[in-house]
Amino acid sequence: MQLTEYIRDIQDFPKPGILFKDITPLLSNPEATAHAVEKLLEKIGDQQVDAIVGIESRGFFFGTLLAQKLNCAFIPVRKPNKLPAQTTSQTYALEYGEDTLEIHTDAIKKGDKVVIHDDVLATGGTANAVCKLVEKLGGEVMQCNFLMELSFLEARKKMENYNIQSVITY
Ligand SMILES: Nc1ncnc2c1ncn2[C@@H]1O[C@H](COP(=O)(O)O)[C@@H](O)[C@H]1O
Ligand SMILES: O=P(O)(O)OP(=O)(O)O
Numbered sequence: 001m002q003l004t005e006y007i008r009d010i011q012d013f014p015k016p017g018i019l020f021k022d023i024t025p026l027l028s029n030p031e032a033t034a035h036a037v038e039k040l041l042e043k044i045g046d047q048q049v050d051a052i053v054g055i056e057s058r059g060f061f062f063g064t065l066l067a068q069k070l071n072c073a074f075i076p077v078r079k080p081n082k083l084p085a086q087t088t089s090q091t092y093a094l095e096y097g098e099d100t101l102e103i104h105t106d107a108i109k110k111g112d113k114v115v116i117h118d119d120v121l122a123t124g125g126t127a128n129a130v131c132k133l134v135e136k137l138g139g140e141v142m143q144c145n146f147l148m149e150l151s152f153l154e155a156r157k158k159m160e161n162y163n164i165q166s167v168i169t170y
Pocket of ligand 2: 056057058059
């Protein structure tokens with residue numbers, strides 16, 4: 001099965017110049033979704049994982065499926081003021097301006113082995129900020145795991161201390 005057949009390109013979304021990688025065709029097909037989960041799991045292998053940290057919002061879809069398969073916790077990282085309990089924040093630079101992500105402070109214990117998951121790795125700013133959040137709480141980032149990587153944006157240069165794994169590379 002070719003997973004790329006289930007990824008739809010949307011030109012100029014959410015703003016001009018962006019080629020958006022839309023996973024809704026993949027999510028609408030249960031066989032393709034199951035295949036994607038297997039491919040993401042292959043990237044994790046037999047490492048011991050205490051938690052999958054999924055990045056809002058498209059990182060939640062496969063993140064929860066992965067956590068259930070691995071029988072480990074799923075932990076959401078969300079945009080500001082969405083999580084109800086005490087949070088820890090990380091602000092990071094965008095092309096213009098900055099953004100912030102939050103995690104529940106009690107979600108990760110010192111020494112927890114964590115895999116971070118999102119649908120797309122683009123410039124790496126988001127994933128890098130989530131690595132910092134996990135580390136602030138004492139967690140160990142075992143892997144940053146993506147369905148897709150836009151390699152021409154060279155996120156790996158920004159994240160050379162992390163183990164980056166992607167199922168599809170553009
Ligand atoms: N081209 C894209 N298609 C879909 N989603 C994208 C795309 N580029 C970025 N994203 C979303 O943004 C973050 C990753 O961006 P970074 O530049 O790596 O911080 C990720 O949550 C994607 O869902
Ligand atoms: O649409 P989302 O919530 O997945 O966020 P973003 O596109 O900023 O990654």
